[in-house]
Amino acid sequence: MSVRPIILENIVRIAQQQKKPLAPLTDELPLLESGLDSLCIAILVASLDDSLGVDPFDRDGDVAFPVTIGDLIGLYEHATA
Amino acid sequence: MRNVLVTGGSRGLGLGMAQRLAAAGFQVVALARKDSDALAAARAQVAQEGRGALHFHAFDLADIDGIGALVKDLRGAYGPFHGLVNNAGLGTAGILASMPDSAIEQLIRLNIVSPVTLTKYVVRSMMAAQREIGQGGRIVNIASIVGSTGYSGLSIYSATKAALVGFTRSLARELGPLGITVNAVAPGFVDTEMTHTLTGAQRGQIARRSALQRLPTVEDVAGAVDFLFSDAARNVTGTVMTIDAGNTA
Ligand SMILES: NC(=O)c1ccc[n+]([C@@H]2O[C@H](COP(=O)([O-])OP(=O)(O)OC[C@H]3O[C@@H](n4cnc5c(N)ncnc54)[C@H](OP(=O)(O)O)[C@@H]3O)[C@@H](O)[C@H]2O)c1
Numbered sequence: 001m002s003v004r005p006i007i008l009e010n011i012v013r014i015a016q017q018q019k020k021p022l023a024p025l026t027d028e029l030p031l032l033e034s035g036l037d038s039l040c041i042a043i044l045v046a047s048l049d050d051s052l053g054v055d056p057f058d059r060d061g062d063v064a065f066p067v068t069i070g071d072l073i074g075l076y077e078h079a080t081a
Numbered sequence: 082m083r084n085v086l087v088t089g090g091s092r093g094l095g096l097g098m099a100q101r102l103a104a105a106g107f108q109v110v111a112l113a114r115k116d117s118d119a120l121a122a123a124r125a126q127v128a129q130e131g132r133g134a135l136h137f138h139a140f141d142l143a144d145i146d147g148i149g150a151l152v153k154d155l156r157g158a159y160g161p162f163h164g165l166v167n168n169a170g171l172g173t174a175g176i177l178a179s180m181p182d183s184a185i186e187q188l189i190r191l192n193i194v195s196p197v198t199l200t201k202y203v204v205r206s207m208m209a210a211q212r213e214i215g216q217g218g219r220i221v222n223i224a225s226i227v228g229s230t231g232y233s234g235l236s237i238y239s240a241t242k243a244a245l246v247g248f249t250r251s252l253a254r255e256l257g258p259l260g261i262t263v264n265a266v267a268p269g270f271v272d273t274e275m276t277h278t279l280t281g282a283q284r285g286q287i288a289r290r291s292a293l294q295r296l297p298t299v300e301d302v303a304g305a306v307d308f309l310f311s312d313a314a315r316n317v318t319g320t321v322m323t324i325d326a327g328n329t330a
Binding site: 013017018039042043046047049050051 | 204205206208209210211212216255258259
């Protein structure tokens with residue numbers, strides 16, 4: 001199972017719903033410059049927890065917050081591996 | 082049917098709210114530590130009337146660590162939730178200077194830590210369900226007029242109720258972009274098990290000091306919650322509805 005398309009699809013859907021213009025999504029794109037705000041990221045994490053059954057941030061702060069889209073995908077790939 | 086979770090729905094105000102919301106067509110899950118005869122009778126009545134639905138779910142809300150799993154279980158059993166009423170609460174009275182530390186801790190845990198944690202997980206579940214059921218949702222926190230007035234012997238209780246109001250206002254701002262409304266209802270003194278220690282004289286005094294010279298009822302408070310869950314309240318958020326027969330007027 002590949003989490004990459006699931007994450008990207010969720011990002012696009014949530015940004016649309018929250019009316020946030022998205023930058024072109026590349027692995028190098030910093031999350032802060034993607035167009036997603038903190039609420040969008042909270043919705044993303046909740047949606048992925050629901051569909052993938054994992055929340056890599058649910059470990060009392062010992063996970064460094066990912067800097068780029070690639071880091072975010074890597075974190076979930078690692079958590080679901 | 083849209084799902085609504087009512088904590089402390091087995092008796093008192095919570096039972097009144099659960100019945101009212103079921104009658105309005107919601108599928109209501111009443112949560113408490115133990116089932117009650119009154120709730121069982123209400124379930125039978127709702128089933129007979131064939132509108133809405135009413136269920137019981139056992140859980141001890143003092144088990145903060147179990148709340149995440151509780152919400153997952155509820156979602157699995159009933160599907161996504163549209164609404165939450167944080168009603169369960171303790172009404173422990175006592176002069177602060179002589180209150181056991183453990184009682185202070187217990188009161189704050191059940192009246193604040195528990196509802197905010199439950200709200201966190203229900204909100205996450207609402208966020209995740211947007212794809213299925215779209216945006217929107219309703220959260221109602223049951224506060225109390227003593228959160229903003231004052232009553233000797235209820236300092237910790239009052240602190241927890243004032244905290245719920247602060248929580249309500251900021252969360253309304255946070256969840257507004259999702260179309261989720263967050264409001265509080267602040268009842269005055271209502272005759273329930275929580276207030277059974279009040280004497281007849283104290284009740285009479287509270288009634289005399291109220292503009293309408295009487296106490297509000299369970300139905301009055303349930304009616305306010307019913308309104309906040311109705312389409313008519315779609316543009317009401319971040320506010321406190323006081324239901325106290327004019328006690329604080
Ligand atoms: N009555 C009033 O005059 C008044 C006025 C203002 C505000 N309020 C507020 O309204 C709310 C309801 O009050 P009420 O008078 O209806 O209270 P109540 O008659 O004492 O009922 C409390 C409900 O909460 C449940 N509950 C208590 N501890 C629980 C726990 N650890 N886990 C799960 N459920 C628990 C109880 O069921 P179990 O015991 O089976 O768990 C019951 O269903 C409270 O938040 C209260 O502060 C009441």
